Amino acid sequence: MRLRKYDATRDRAPVQRIWREAGWLQRDEEQEEALDGFIEAGFAMVGEVGGAAESVSVTARGTLRYLSDDLPMCALSAVTTSPVARQQGMASRLVAACLASEAASGAVVAVLGMFDQGYYDRLGFGTGGYEHLVRFHPAWLTVEDGPRSAERVTKDDWKEAHCARLCRQRAHGGLNLTPPAITRAEMVWTKRPLGMGYRDGPGGTLSHYIWCSAENLEHGPYHVRWMTYRDRKEFRELMALVKALGDQIGLVSVLEPPSMQLQDLLDRPFMQHRISQGSAFSAGIRAFAPWQVRIRDLQGCLQHTHVIGGPIRFNLVLEDPVEAYLEQDALWRGVAGNYVVTLDSTSYSEPGMDPSLPTMRATVNAFTRLWLGVRCATGLSYTDVLVAPRNLLAQLDTALRLPDPKPDWEV
Numbered sequence: 001m002r003l004r005k006y007d008a009t010r011d012r013a014p015v016q017r018i019w020r021e022a023g024w025l026q027r028d029e030e031q032e033e034a035l036d037g038f039i040e041a042g043f044a045m046v047g048e049v050g051g052a053a054e055s056v057s058v059t060a061r062g063t064l065r066y067l068s069d070d071l072p073m074c075a076l077s078a079v080t081t082s083p084v085a086r087q088q089g090m091a092s093r094l095v096a097a098c099l100a101s102e103a104a105s106g107a108v109v110a111v112l113g114m115f116d117q118g119y120y121d122r123l124g125f126g127t128g129g130y131e132h133l134v135r136f137h138p139a140w141l142t143v144e145d146g147p148r149s150a151e152r153v154t155k156d157d158w159k160e161a162h163c164a165r166l167c168r169q170r171a172h173g174g175l176n177l178t179p180p181a182i183t184r185a186e187m188v189w190t191k192r193p194l195g196m197g198y199r200d201g202p203g204g205t206l207s208h209y210i211w212c213s214a215e216n217l218e219h220g221p222y223h224v225r226w227m228t229y230r231d232r233k234e235f236r237e238l239m240a241l242v243k244a245l246g247d248q249i250g251l252v253s254v255l256e257p258p259s260m261q262l263q264d265l266l267d268r269p270f271m272q273h274r275i276s277q278g279s280a281f282s283a284g285i286r287a288f289a290p291w292q293v294r295i296r297d298l299q300g301c302l303q304h305t306h307v308i309g310g311p312i313r314f315n316l317v318l319e320d321p322v323e324a325y326l327e328q329d330a331l332w333r334g335v336a337g338n339y340v341v342t343l344d345s346t347s348y349s350e351p352g353m354d355p356s357l358p359t360m361r362a363t364v365n366a367f368t369r370l371w372l373g374v375r376c377a378t379g380l381s382y383t384d385v386l387v388a389p390r391n392l393l394a395q396l397d398t399a400l401r402l403p404d405p406k407p408d409w410e411v
């Protein structure tokens with residue numbers, strides 16, 4: 001088994017085969033070209049067995065919004081091992097190698113969408129906050145009727161669709177994956193797509209739109225894969241557009257947008273839930289946490305944490321399980337170590353221990369969740385690997401009050 005950088009000449013066909021075997025790619029030229037762009041726009045590594053790539057891991061660069069700052073971020077955008085080479089440790093080593101190679105990009109944090117919980121925990125990733133998948137009959141939205149006539153948005157509009165995504169309103173935890181090829185690929189790979197929106201941007205460019213995938217084009221359900229808007233007016237207009245689908249479509253699902261409670265816009269949500277239970281068009285709200293995140297650079301992350309009423313100082317004994325999966329010559333070795341952390345108007349970490357300070361022991365998985373505001377220190381001490389004196393936990397619960405992080409971009 002050998003790990004190396006992706007080389008399009010040698011690896012294009014084997015990687016397509018791996019993706020087809022995973023059910024992610026059809027035999028279709030446009031889909032294959034979209035995969036080329038998706039890989040070339042980021043950084044990819046393959047694991048070779050018997051001279052052919054049998055595992056591939058792809059990262060994409062972008063930013064993560066932390067309060068009002070945009071932090072350099074890398075997204076693990078695709079990890080796959082072919083069925084003939086599974087359980088050999090290939091994907092784990094590839095992910096670790098990709099994380100190590102991101103040193104050059106300056107990414108301080110890494111994010112991924114997980115196939116299940118547990119796998120990426122072994123690489124230092126902690127589970128993100130809950131998303132709410134809201135399923136409703138569009139006609140029962142309480143937004144004002146009668147949106148303006150919208151314009152079609154198709155996969156051919158991928159360039160401006162991507163620009164609009166990057167310029168959308170974002171909140172704490174919000175991701176932007178920078179390369180336009182990512183949006184192109186996501187649009188090309190969308191099954192039974194429907195895109196609609198408005199061109200109110202500078203020079204008549206696309207400003208706000210929804211991009212959906214339909215299970216059944218005639219009656220739905222439709223899933224809003226993403227939507228972009230810059231302000232309240234644009235958001236309400238998109239909701240009115242969704243409502244207008246209600247004459248034909250029986251159900252729309254959407255991940256709750258950042259900072260909002262979408263139930264506010266539903267007429268009689270409990271009645272909707274009761275009368276649709278058990279059907280393919282069942283309405284309701286489901287919570288789940290499909291994404292994970294980890295700190296790559298502790299100081300790079302902490303310097304964006306602003307605490308009012310500080311300073312809070314403590315020793316941090318940080319464990320990082322990624323070390324076990326890194327190649328021997330990897331320059332980045334994870335973030336395990338002993339630190340003195342100061343949380344203040346500007347926060348920072350220094351190597352070492354101060355015997356006069358209380359001590360927190362945590363995995364990078366749990367500490368990342370604390371830093372990003374997924375859960376408070378006391379909550380994490382009950383369910384994750386984070387141990388500290390009760391006084392320190394209470395102090396952190398009061399001082400670190402961050403908004404609920406929402407990526408608002410499916411990775």
Ligand SMILES: CC(C)(COP(=O)(O)OP(=O)(O)OC[C@H]1O[C@@H](n2cnc3c(N)ncnc32)[C@H](O)[C@@H]1OP(=O)(O)O)[C@@H](O)C(=O)NCCC(=O)NCCS
Pocket residue numbers: 022055078079080081082085086087088089090091092093113114115116117118119
């Ligand atoms: C997920 C996938 C990439 C793993 O590839 P792989 O090369 O077989 O993975 P590795 O050999 O590195 O790791 C396998 C180990 O992970 C463990 N594991 C798998 N799922 C796990 C979970 N949810 N929690 C904890 N451990 C898990 C296995 O038990 C095995 O443990 P072992 O090393 O102690 O035997 C592969 O199954 C795949 O391609 N699946 C389809 C595509 C997919 O879902 N990709 C992930 C997208 S996020």
